[in-house]
Amino acid sequence: MGLTFFKNTFFILVLTCFSCGSKANGNQDVIDSENKTIAAENQDTILKRVQDEGKIITGADQPEKYLPFLKGKKVGVVANQTSVLFYQDEINIHLVDFLLQQKIIVTKAFAPEHGFRGTADAGEVIKDGVDSKTGIPLISLYGKNKKPSANQLKDIDIMVFDIQDVGARFYTYISTLHYVMEACAEANIPLLILDRPNPNGHYIDGPILETQHNSFVGMHPIPVVHGMTIGEYAHMINGEGWLENKIKCELKVVQIANYNHDKIYSLPIKPSPNLPNDQSINLYPSLCFFEGTFVSAGRGTDSQFQIFGAPSLSKSKYGFNFTPQANEGAKYPKFKGEKCNGIDLREYKKLDALNLQWLIDAYEASGKRKDFFNDFFTNLAGTKKLQQQIESGITFSEIKKSWESGLDQFKIIRKKYLFYN
Numbered sequence: 001m002g003l004t005f006f007k008n009t010f011f012i013l014v015l016t017c018f019s020c021g022s023k024a025n026g027n028q029d030v031i032d033s034e035n036k037t038i039a040a041e042n043q044d045t046i047l048k049r050v051q052d053e054g055k056i057i058t059g060a061d062q063p064e065k066y067l068p069f070l071k072g073k074k075v076g077v078v079a080n081q082t083s084v085l086f087y088q089d090e091i092n093i094h095l096v097d098f099l100l101q102q103k104i105i106v107t108k109a110f111a112p113e114h115g116f117r118g119t120a121d122a123g124e125v126i127k128d129g130v131d132s133k134t135g136i137p138l139i140s141l142y143g144k145n146k147k148p149s150a151n152q153l154k155d156i157d158i159m160v161f162d163i164q165d166v167g168a169r170f171y172t173y174i175s176t177l178h179y180v181m182e183a184c185a186e187a188n189i190p191l192l193i194l195d196r197p198n199p200n201g202h203y204i205d206g207p208i209l210e211t212q213h214n215s216f217v218g219m220h221p222i223p224v225v226h227g228m229t230i231g232e233y234a235h236m237i238n239g240e241g242w243l244e245n246k247i248k249c250e251l252k253v254v255q256i257a258n259y260n261h262d263k264i265y266s267l268p269i270k271p272s273p274n275l276p277n278d279q280s281i282n283l284y285p286s287l288c289f290f291e292g293t294f295v296s297a298g299r300g301t302d303s304q305f306q307i308f309g310a311p312s313l314s315k316s317k318y319g320f321n322f323t324p325q326a327n328e329g330a331k332y333p334k335f336k337g338e339k340c341n342g343i344d345l346r347e348y349k350k351l352d353a354l355n356l357q358w359l360i361d362a363y364e365a366s367g368k369r370k371d372f373f374n375d376f377f378t379n380l381a382g383t384k385k386l387q388q389q390i391e392s393g394i395t396f397s398e399i400k401k402s403w404e405s406g407l408d409q410f411k412i413i414r415k416k417y418l419f420y421n
Contacts, residue, residue: 056265059194059231059254060085060095060162063102066254069192070104073157076148076189078110078141078180082164082196082269095162095194096134106136107155112163112176113142113272142172146216147179153187161193161230164271167200168285169209169224170217170380173271174233178219181237181249190250195231195419197256197265199281203227204414205354206285208406209382218382223403223410224354225285227261228417235417253419260420273329274304281305283345286355292377294369295362296340300324300333308358309342310366311335317365320344357396 059065060083077083083095091098099106109116109131116131116138131138139145139152153159161180165173184191206224214220220242228236231253238248259265270276275284284305290297298307301322309318318341324333343358366372373387381387389399 054258056197056259056263057257058086058196059256060196062254062257063098066160066192066194067102067104069252070099070158070160072105074105074107074155075099076108076110076153076156076159077106078112078159078161078163078176080112080116080163082267082271083162084269086268095160096131096136099160100134106134108137108139108152109134110139110141110148110152110180113172115140115142141176141179146176148183150183150187153183153189156187156189159184159189159191161191161234162196163230164196164267164269165198165230165233166271166275166281166284167198167225167227168288169206169220169222169226169382170288171271171284172216174230175216175219177230177234178237178242181234181251182243182247185243185247185249188250190252191234193231193234193251193253195229195253195256197259197263198227198229198261199265199267199278200225200285201227201229201261201265203352204407204411205403206407207381207383207386207403208410213378213382213384215379217379223407224382226410226414228414229256229420231255232417232419236414239417240413255419261418274299276302276304277306279306279346279348282351283348286351286358287345289356289359289377289380290362292374292380293359293362293372294334294366294374295372296324296334296342298322298324299330300327300336302327303344303346304330306346307342307344308362309340310362311338311340313341313362313365315341318342356399360390360396363390 063085077096077099079095085091085093085095085098096106096109129138130136139148141148159180161177163173163176165171181191204223204225204227208223209218209221211221220237226233234249234251234253237243238251243249266278267281271281275281287297287305287308290308295308295310295313298304301307301324303322307320307322309320309322320343321339321341323337323339324330324335326333326336363372368391377387378384385402386399389402
């Protein structure tokens with residue numbers, strides 16, 4: 001079947017849109033995954049799709065829902081290497097390539113941290129340029145230019161956002177989402193989000209960010225693990241008035257079909273160079289805190305965010321060892337060429353809560369050294385309290401209890417914006 005299905009098939013669509021959330025405005029629409037009427041000649045094709053009812057279908061894999069909004073318009077696309085269609089497991093094509101094949105006018109592509117093809121180091125400056133495959137102008141949304149400028153948006157009628165997130169506050173794609181929404185709102189450009197599952201969407205945990213500690217690795221007063229998809233989160237940004245001057249972005253969201261937050265979703269493409277598999281994605285919210293310490297979280301190996309260690313940790317307590325070397329996504333890893341003593345978590349059970357016991361144990365094992373934490377730790381935690389609690393010897397269970405009130409309040413707010421109950 002392949003791409004000819006999209007080229008030769010026409011859909012008669014009835015899209016039911018409704019406003020979402022008690023604080024949402026009338027311009028925020030959800031494109032429902034169920035309400036459509038199909039032309040008779042396409043019923044066999046659609047029947048095959050419906051029979052596989054339990055399969056999760058991303059927003060991007062439902063082009064019949066979003067192509068009508070894009071036809072005849074000048075389109076900007078915020079995308080990276082995860083922005084791929086896998087319709088019926090027969091297509092593996094980047095969204096930008098697919099839109100161009102459908103004669104959609106894509107004027108510009110915008111790339112988040114790690115770049116359009118997703119190979120750059122964390123924190124590496126991404127330069128503007130031209131996509132070598134399509135010739136489309138490519139604008140970086142990382143480094144000094146985190147927010148599209150009015151000049152960069154002036155030849156765009158509608159913006160499409162399609163990036164796979166992993167559900168952690170310090171994973172910067174939701175910060176890019178914020179700035180794209182803000183720029184679109186200021187330029188009166190609608191934003192169409194092709195929603196994707198959250199692989200860590202089955203739980204909510206961690207300290208709530210305090211606004212005086214906001215940064216690009218944490219912009220909003222949410223916990224470390226928020227349990228929302230990109231589409232849901234965008235509605236929360238709008239509804240809670242988090243954009244500059246509380247402006248609202250006109251949103252349309254193509255919902256994921258056959259999805260809820262308890263469903264397991266294995267990412268078909270790694271979302272960034274240092275999250276190579278499901279295990280790393282599950283452990284990432286817990287192990288990323290080591291990025292704010294002198295301990296390595298495995299960058300420079302092929303087991304990033306599945307191992308941790310440092311040369312100075314005790315061999316008797318930390319019997320596993322690894323030696324970081326420069327690789328894709330980590331040109332200058334911590335302890336390059338040095339043997340690190342640590343722990344191997346590649347076979348560890350799936351987490352449904354943050355585990356900071358590894359962090360606390362490493363701090364104790366280091367002799368509570370003064371340089372264990374660096375300034376970045378507060379940005380990751382979103383508060384100074386967590387470092388203070390660890391340094392004062394408070395147990396992990398007591399630390400978790402200190403989060404309860406904030407988490408309870410967040411869950412009440414979050415509930416207003418959920419699509420996938």
